[in-house]
Amino acid sequence: MHTLLFLLLLAGTHSATARTHSLKYFFTGSSQVPNFPEFVYVGLVDEVQMIHYDSNTMKAESKQDWMLKATDSQYWESETQIGLGHQQWFKVNIEIAKERFNQTEGVHIIQWMYGCEWDDETGEVKGYRQFGYDGEDFISLDLETETWIAPTPQAVITKLKWDNDKADLAHRKNYLTQECPDWLKKYLEHGKSSLLRTELPSMSLLQKSPSSPVSCHATGFYPDSAMLFWRKDGEELHEDVYVGEVLPNHDGTFQMSADLQVSSIPPEDWRRYDCVFQLSGVKEDIVKRLDKDSVESNREKPTDVTTIIIVAAVVALAVVLAVIGFIVYRKRNAECPPSPGNDPNVLKPLNPQ
Template sequence: MHTLLFLLLLAGTQSATARTHSLHYFYTASSHVPNFPEFVYVGLVDEVTISHYDSNTMKTEPKQDWMLKATDSQYWESETQKSLGEQQWFKVNSETLKERFNQTEGVHIIQRMYGCEWDDETGEVKGYDQHGYDGEDFISLDLETETWIAPTPQAVITKLKWDNNKALLANQKNYYTQVCPDWLKKYLEHGKSSLLRTELPSMSLLQKSPSSPVSCHATGFYPDSAMLFWRKDGEEHHEDVYVGEVLPNHDGTFQMSADLQVSSIPPEDWRRYDCVFQLSGVKEDIVKRLDKDSVESNREKPTDVTTIIIVAAVVVLALVLAVTGFIVYRKRNAKCPPSPGKDPNVLKPLNPDGQVSNSPSETSS
C-alpha cells in the first residue's frame, strides 16, 4: 500500500501558487491490534479532521464547531448508520482476504482512502478511491478509464466483479466529480474562518559561524502548504541547498528553513542570492536578499582594539589618581595633628543657613 501510505503522509501538500483543497475519508479495519479499535473512520477537509467514528464509541461525531452549522442532527444519525454498515463490510472482507492470501491468525489491516481535490483557481477536480491490505496496494479506481486497477493477483477477482458493475462505476464517477466537490465547497464556506485563513511568516537569515551555511528561516505562517527556496540571479537555485520539513509551532502556525552553503561564494556575490517564501492562496512572494548586513549571527563580535586601549588607559589613570590622593592625604594629616580632645572624624552641625555652627562649649565665656 505504498501509494496509499504516501498519500496519507503527503495529502494536502500543494503548490503555493494555486490553492488546492481536499476532502478525504480514511477507513481502517484491523484485527488483533492491541489497544486499537477494530474499525476507525476519519473525515478531513484540507487535512483538518471534521468527523470521526470508531468501533468503541459506535457513533459518528463532528470534530469542528462549524460542522454543526453545515449539517443537522439527521446528517449525523445517517453518518453513524453508514459507518456501522462500513464496519460490517470491512469485517466480512477481512475474512475474504485472509482466504485469498492463505492466512489464518495474526495482525491484518485493511485501509481505504477516497475523496476529491478541487483547485480554486482552475476549477480542476480530481477524485480517487484506493484500497490497501497489510501495507500494500490492493485495488484502486481509474476514473479516466472507469476501471479498477489490480496490482496483485489476489485482487483480480475483485477487479472483474467491480468492472462489470457499470451502475456502480457511473455512481462513483458522479460522486467523485460532482457530489464530493460540492460538499467540499460547502465545508469550505462554513469553515472559512479557520480553513481559509492565511498568516504570513517572519523571515530571518541566520548563520552560526563564517563557515556555516546561511539558514533562511520562516516562522508563523499558515497554512502549511508553503514553499521556501533560494534563487540566484532570479533563477531557482538548488546547488548546495538543503530544505527542511515544515514543522508545527505551539500556536498552530508552522515554520521551515532552507540552508545555503556560502563558504564557496565570494562575498561580493552574496547579493546575487535571495530566499523566497511562497504561501498557498497568497499571490505575493516574500523575498529576503542575502547580504552581510541582513545575516544574524550568535557568534561574539571581536572587541575593537582602540576601545581596549582607551578602557585600559582610563583604568590606569584612575588607579594613579587614587594612589596619589591617598599619599597626599596621609602626609597632610601627619603634619597637622588634631587638637587634644577633638575627634577629627566628627563633623560639626550646620545651622539653617548652611554655616557651621559652634557647639555651646565653644561660645561660652
C-alpha cells in the first residue's frame, strides 16, 4: 500500500556534507470519515509543517513563527482562496473516483501530493506530482517523459486526457523544476535559524542480556537526514546488522538505532567494531567504539562480596546499638519516674505560676 499522506522522499548517502531540502504539499479529501475534516491541506519545508488549511476552519493558518514574520495578510488570504478552490475540486473528484470504482457508500479518501527537492551542494532538483485513492497509487507524473503513469485501469481515462494537454504538462514541469525550488529557497531563508540548524546526538550502547544484540542508539539530532551504521576494522558491516527508522522526539529532534548481533563475536574482538553516526551538513563523524565497559545493560550486576560483608556488619552494629539503647532507656525510667510536666496523662495548668 502506498499511502501518499505518509510518503517520504528522503535522499541519503554516506557523504553527509551535502544536504537535500524539500518543499511538499499534501491534500486529502475524504468521504464519511467520522471526526475528520472533509478536506485538509498542509505544506512542509524539510518535513516541518509551516501551513495548514481544513474545511472546518476554512482558513489558511501559519504553523511557524518565522512564516508569520516573512508574510503579510495578502499572502494568507491568497492561501485561503487556494484552499477553498481545492476543497471544491476534491469534493467533485472524490465522487468521480467512486463512480470509476463502482462505489456508492462507505469511507473513501482521495489524496494529492506535489513538491520538489533541492540538493544544496550539487544544485540537483527533483519534482513530483501524484495522486492516490483509498491508500493506493492512482496516477503520477513522470517528468522525464512528460507523461502520466496510470497503475490502475480506472486511471487510464485520466492519463489519456492529461497526456494530451501539452500546455498543462509544460506548466507543471516548469513549476516543479523552477518555481518550486525558488519558493523552497525563500522559505529556507525565512526560517534558517530553525530549519538550517544542526544538532549532534548523544550516543549510547545498550544490551538487554548477554545473548541480545548491542544496540547503538543516537538521539537528539537534527535534521533527520542522518546515517547510523556499524563498522569492523573500518569497513561497513551489512550482515548481522539491523538499522531502524529515523523517529521523531517530542522536542522536534530525532532518534535512531542500529543493532549488531554480537553472540558470535569473541570478547577479544569487540574493540574491532565501532558504531558510526553521520549527519547531513556535518563533515566529522561521531564514532562509538564497541567495548564491554561502555555497554549499558538493564540486567542486574553481581554484587561484590566485600560489599555484602560491609552491609552485613553495618546492619549487625545497628541492631546491637538499638538493643543497648533500649536497655539503658528502661533502666533510667525505672529509677526516675516521669514528672507531671513530661507525663502525657497529666494535664498542665492553664496559668502556671
